[in-house]
Amino acid sequence: MPCHSVRRRSSLREFVILLTVSFVLTLSSSAWAQSTGTNAPKKQLRQPTPEEIKNLTDGMKKSLSRDATGLVVVKHPNGAESVNLQGRFMNLDVVKINPDGTLSEKCVSNVDEAKRFLQIDASSSKPDAAAKKSSHQSAVPEVK
Amino acid sequence: MKTRQLLILSVALLGLMFLINQAGFAQATITVVNMDGPGEGFNDPTPVTPVGGNSGATLGAQRLIAFQDAAGIWGSSLSSAVEIRIQASFDPLPCTATSGVLGSAGAASIVSDFPGATFPKTWYAVALANKLAGLDLLPSSNDIVAQFNSSIGTDPNCLTGFNWYYGLDNNHGTNLDLVTVLLHEFAHGLGFASFVDESKGTEIRNKTDIYSRQILDTTTGQTWDKMTVHQRKLSAIRPRKLVWNGAGVTAAVPTVLAQGTPVLAVNSPAGIAGNYDVGEASFGPALTSPGVTGDVVQALDAADTTGPSTTDACTTITNPAVVNGKIALVDRGSCAFTVKVKNCQDAGALAVIVADNVAGSPPNGLSGTDPTITIPSVRITLADGNTIKGALAGGVVNATLGLDMSLRAGANAANQALLYSPNPVAPGSSISHWDTLEFPNQLMEPFINGDLTHNVSPPADLTRTLLGDEGW
Numbered sequence: 001m002p003c004h005s006v007r008r009r010s011s012l013r014e015f016v017i018l019l020t021v022s023f024v025l026t027l028s029s030s031a032w033a034q035s036t037g038t039n040a041p042k043k044q045l046r047q048p049t050p051e052e053i054k055n056l057t058d059g060m061k062k063s064l065s066r067d068a069t070g071l072v073v074v075k076h077p078n079g080a081e082s083v084n085l086q087g088r089f090m091n092l093d094v095v096k097i098n099p100d101g102t103l104s105e106k107c108v109s110n111v112d113e114a115k116r117f118l119q120i121d122a123s124s125s126k127p128d129a130a131a132k133k134s135s136h137q138s139a140v141p142e143v144k
Numbered sequence: 145m146k147t148r149q150l151l152i153l154s155v156a157l158l159g160l161m162f163l164i165n166q167a168g169f170a171q172a173t174i175t176v177v178n179m180d181g182p183g184e185g186f187n188d189p190t191p192v193t194p195v196g197g198n199s200g201a202t203l204g205a206q207r208l209i210a211f212q213d214a215a216g217i218w219g220s221s222l223s224s225a226v227e228i229r230i231q232a233s234f235d236p237l238p239c240t241a242t243s244g245v246l247g248s249a250g251a252a253s254i255v256s257d258f259p260g261a262t263f264p265k266t267w268y269a270v271a272l273a274n275k276l277a278g279l280d281l282l283p284s285s286n287d288i289v290a291q292f293n294s295s296i297g298t299d300p301n302c303l304t305g306f307n308w309y310y311g312l313d314n315n316h317g318t319n320l321d322l323v324t325v326l327l328h329e330f331a332h333g334l335g336f337a338s339f340v341d342e343s344k345g346t347e348i349r350n351k352t353d354i355y356s357r358q359i360l361d362t363t364t365g366q367t368w369d370k371m372t373v374h375q376r377k378l379s380a381i382r383p384r385k386l387v388w389n390g391a392g393v394t395a396a397v398p399t400v401l402a403q404g405t406p407v408l409a410v411n412s413p414a415g416i417a418g419n420y421d422v423g424e425a426s427f428g429p430a431l432t433s434p435g436v437t438g439d440v441v442q443a444l445d446a447a448d449t450t451g452p453s454t455t456d457a458c459t460t461i462t463n464p465a466v467v468n469g470k471i472a473l474v475d476r477g478s479c480a481f482t483v484k485v486k487n488c489q490d491a492g493a494l495a496v497i498v499a500d501n502v503a504g505s506p507p508n509g510l511s512g513t514d515p516t517i518t519i520p521s522v523r524i525t526l527a528d529g530n531t532i533k534g535a536l537a538g539g540v541v542n543a544t545l546g547l548d549m550s551l552r553a554g555a556n557a558a559n560q561a562l563l564y565s566p567n568p569v570a571p572g573s574s575i576s577h578w579d580t581l582e583f584p585n586q587l588m589e590p591f592i593n594g595d596l597t598h599n600v601s602p603p604a605d606l607t608r609t610l611l612g613d614e615g616w
Contacts, residue, residue: 060238063248063291066341068348080258082270082282083348085251087289089339091332091576093246093325093592097303103320105246105592107328109574110343118243 057114063090064111094118172224172275174215176232177286178208185234185294186211196311203298206310207234207322211290213312214326218334221600221608222616224275230330231286237293239302246320247292249329254339255281256351262615266369267353269335276615288333296320314598324596328587331600331607335614336588337576340368345377354614359563359575360389362556380575381567383506384421387560390613396602397552397559402583404547405554406431408497408524411542416535419548422522423509427482429520435546436471436495436520442536443472443488443496450479457484461491468492471543473532476501476523481510485521495545496521499529505567509580520545554582561606564590578606 065088074082094114095105108114178186188204198213200206211232219228231252237245251269260276261268271287274280297307309316312323339353340346347353352369359368361379367389368376379386388394408420424431444454444463451458458479461467472493474484481498488496500507500523507523522545524532535541555561562579577590585593587600587607601608608616 060245060248063250066343068341068346071348073349076258076281078259080255080273080277080281082253082255083267084253084285089337090248090250090289091329091337092248093329094243095246095303095320096243097241097306101305103306103318105320105325107332107574107577107590107592109337109576112343113574 057111057118060092060094060111060114063087063092064109064114065089066110172219172222172228174219174228174230176208176211176215176230179231179233180204180235186232188234188294188298190298192310196309196313196315198310198312200310204234207292207308210308210310210312210322211326214323214330217323217327217598217600218330222275222334222611224271224616225278226271226274226280228271228274228288228334229286230288230290230333232290232292234292234294236295236299237291239293239295239299241301241304244296244303245293246296246325247290247329249288249290249326249333250337251333251335252286252289253282254348254353263354263357265351266357267339267348267351268615269333269337269354271333272335272354272611272615288330290326290329290333292322292325316594321596323598324587325592327598327600328592331588331611332576335611335616336607338368340376340380340575342380342575343377345371345373345375345380347373355576358389358613360387360560361385362387362560380565383565383567384562384579384581386563386565386575387556387558388563388610388613389560390610392609392613393561393606394559396606396609397555397561399603400584400586400606401552401554401561403552404431404433404549405551405581406522407546407548408522408528409544409546409548410532410535411437411544413535413539413541416531416541420524420528421506422524422545423507425481425485425510425512425521425523427510427512427514427521428485428517431520431522431546433547433549435544437542437544438469438471438494440473440497440532440536440541440543441466441470442533443467443474443491443493445487452478457487457496459487461487464491469494471495471497471545473497473499473529473536475499475529480512481521481523482512482514482517485510485517485519486514489517489519493519495519497529497532497543497545498523499532500524500526502526506579506581554579554586582606 071083091107091109093105093107094117095103096118097103106117180186186204186208190203192203192206198206198209200209253270254267255270255273256267257264258273258277258281270282295302307319308322309319310322314321338355339348340356356368363382363385406422406424408422410417443457443461445457445459445461447454453475455475456478457474469492472488476498485496503526505525507525510521510523532541562581564574564577564579574590578586578588580589582589585595587596587605597604599605
């Protein structure tokens with residue numbers, strides 16, 4: 001019996017140790033990476049030409065289509081209805097390198113938004129900083 | 145330690161682990177379905193060095209591990225008895241040396257009127273519908289479609305000089321943090337999306353969706369599901385008037401968003417007194433409370449090749465005696481915002497207001513960097529600039545540039561989080577994001593900010609909570 005009692009206590013200790021380790025691991029997994037990266041200026045670059053923007057946005061048209069024309073509603077025996085979106089109604093991330101070499105990213109849901117984001121002010125010759133807020137500051141795509 | 149104490153400790157630890165799981169670490173199985181062919185995308189055999197916790201030895205393996213990491217973060221935050229399948233691929237997408245598509249994602253299908261639906265005649269992203277139904281409603285289909293650009297980092301003519309950061313630790317430096325972009329896009333696929341065509345106000349087959357049901361227009365007091373097509377079209381371009389009406393987000397806002405919304409408060413004359421929207425600068429000091437108060441004056445400079453207007457502040461200010469100790473008003477255009485603000489600072493201005501030179505609302509911010517700038521500056525809309533100029537022509541305008549401490553950053557007075565609903569010159573808006581006023585920066589703002597963490601839940605982020613309001 002004493003032997004049994006020792007084994008029991010020992011296995012209980014192991015159980016508690018395992019639980020403690022699990023607990024610590026659980027807590028540490030909750031502390032997701034908090035480090036911050038910044039897009040530091042790298043080099044002067046030209047902006048995309050209108051033709052390049054057109055080619056880019058032409059390639060986005062299907063994903064960004066919000067036109068439901070032609071989408072088929074399927075009726076299911078349980079009363080449900082479903083629509084396969086056929087790759088439409090997507091959200092799309094676009095990115096541009098600013099003249100000062102930093103990056104700006106934007107998630108858009110229609111082609112007009114994409115064009116506006118990628119277009120540049122024709123008179124612009126100055127850098128356009130990365131879209132980010134470092135303190136109580138706005139995400140901003142324009143420098144001038 | 146005695147047995148009794150050990151047992152109490154064990155029970156306490158189990159309880160804590162249970163609570164943690166309930167709070168933020170529920171489980172859903174999210175499977176990344178590799179759609180790429182041999183030798184490409186996720187199967188690219190190019191040898192690479194492990195980076196930032198991503199142990200993949202090939203480019204394809206690192207891509208897949210990053211996808212699985214993002215899927216794992218969402219999987220540990222959501223609960224569903226039904227597997228969520230992400231149809232994933234890495235393909236060459238449109239790209240030039242200086243701009244391109246990073247990727248896209250969204251729900252593969254939408255479902256309505258299924259067993260377990262919380263509202264009738266309402267579309268749900270299929271992954272959410274499956275969760276609510278407790279079964280796979282479309283077992284032969286994947287739930288989320290995600291396609292990302294394989295040319296980045298492999299084609300020298302695509303975003304030259306930049307690459308995906310495949311590490312899992314967010315130490316992306318100047319590169320593109322793939323996990324952050326995936327977390328954002330997966331959220332759209334999980335249901336952080338309206339299925340209304342915002343430019344027309346139309347719904348798919350005249351049925352609302354679970355997201356649009358909770359878009360509240362505070363000017364009319366109506367949610368989008370209660371509006372006509374025309375009303376929705378008008379509502380979609382009411383800047384900072386649309387809020388998320390879900391109770392979960394509203395309750396979480398005080399724990400997530402900082403107190404204080406940037407504002408230009410015109411104190412006098414009475415005819416134009418009130419709060420005006422501003423876009424903040426990425427340079428100079430952040431706005432504070434009580435902020436900077438002073439008379440607003442028009443700063444003048446030479447009209448020359450640097451700046452053809454006498455109000456663009458592109459060269460040395462010619463009326464420093466007027467500007468000194470005041471809030472300078474200048475116009476956007478011709479030179480960098482940092483140049484304008486620095487010229488006003490050199491003339492002794494307390495702060496600078498840049499009036500936009502194109503119509504649109506809300507005002508964008510002022511971008512650029514100049515560590516020598518020590519005064520605050522903001523942008524206001526063209527219309528608001530004209531209002532202030534009109535008042536200046538008739539007398540003194542006194543204003544305060546600071547934070548409205550009665551509001552959280554990116555929420556209204558009722559702590560409802562603002563949705564992104566800009567009104568630019570061209571039609572089109574983006575309802576499926578938070579407003580850019582949200583601070584700290586949120587995962588689901590339209591601009592993917594470099595300081596985002598990989599956390600999707602309060603107190604860092606409202607994304608998980610919004611999904612909870614939908615039924616997740």
